[in-house]
Amino acid sequence: MTSARQLYLYIVKNITVYPQKEAQAIAFMLLEHYMRLRNIDVLVDRPIPENSTQPDWDGIIKRLNNNEPVQHIIGSTEFCGLEFRVSSAVLIPRPETEELVQMVTRDYAEPDKNISILDIGTGSGCIAIVLARFLPHVSVHAWDVSDEALAVAKENARQLIADVTFAKQDMLDVTFPLPGNIVQFDCLVSNPPYVTYSEAESMRPNVLRFEPHEALFVEDSDPLLFYKAIADFGVHHLKQHGKCYVEINEHFGAETKQVFEERNYKKVEILRDINGKDRFVRAIWA
The missing domain is CATH 3.40.50.150 (Vaccinia Virus protein VP39)
Structure with missing residues (x-):
């Protein structure tokens, strides 16, 4: 995937255990955490530099489809505007x-x-x-x-x-x-x-x-x-x-x-x- 939107659509398409709206929200969380890509980057289809380091998306998607919470995968969640470690x-x-x-x-x-x-x-x-x-x-x-x-x-x-x-x-x-x-x-x-x-x-x-x-x-x-x-x-x-x-x-x-x-x-x-x-x-x- 060479752009933010392509990557977003790939993640959403392959998350199968959640309704589409939840899959979309999870995709945004993953992009923000691993790639520092925001919602607006997806909307404008921002290119992803060729030398960008990306995680094992298929491995992450497999964990999600095994019902592992996205918060456990990224290791944190937001609460009252603060970032908390969770396990x-x-x-x-x-x-x-x-x-x-x-x-x-x-x-x-x-x-x-x-x-x-x-x-x-x-x-x-x-x-x-x-x-x-x-x-x-x-x-x-x-x-x-x-x-x-x-x-x-x-x-x-x-x-x-x-x-x-x-x-x-x-x-x-x-x-x-x-x-x-x-x-x-x-x-x-x-x-x-x-x-x-x-x-x-x-x-x-x-x-x-x-x-x-x-x-x-x-x-x-x-x-x-x-x-x-x-x-x-x-x-x-x-x-x-x-x-x-x-x-x-x-x-x-x-x-x-x-x-x-x-x-x-x-x-x-x-x-x-x-x-x-x-x-x-x-x-x-x-």
Whole structure:
């Protein structure tokens, strides 16, 4: 292929496991990552210099058709305008989680002293790192139970120059004293596992085969397991009027809200995402 458009059309034509629009989006991601070719370069059919080094496109396309996520192939993804390293040890950040981060940044935009935020189940570190970058006046802590995930998160924080305190901690088995010796937080934020195993059959192979199940799934017998743990933790470790933000399973909005109400949280709200689905719960500890 001697031009950007020829290469783009070749990639799109040979990606067979995705609908055309998704194949087109993937092709643009690949061209940007490997060739520094932008959408406009494809549109104007920019020539590719003969001496340009190109990757093994057929090998990449084969991996895509084996349902390997494009983010794993290129090793990174964009989240809130920042480039994050990802691997099979962490979830690939979703657009809905960007909305969760935006809620927190709006509520804590006003500079205030001694504000502390805890990101529970940090994964790639995307939530904690964006909060640390966008809210430099806030002290950000992040926990995860996985050593592999924490390694990815710490590398992302280093690359993105974000001041986050990371610690290994199982939210279902909190040990004391708390990591970082902080007793209380102003804010808890989490995108915990919330997909039930019965929902797995409707999920795409690229998610089921390549993303960590421990960060995705929860038993059908107790789908609110992590929300109960987070709410219970907040009862003892949120400051007065501290806030809790969680991403939720759209099928359990009312039930998740009830978890917080039963523990005497106030102003418990179910909030919808950009697609109109119940996606977040925000609650205040009073």
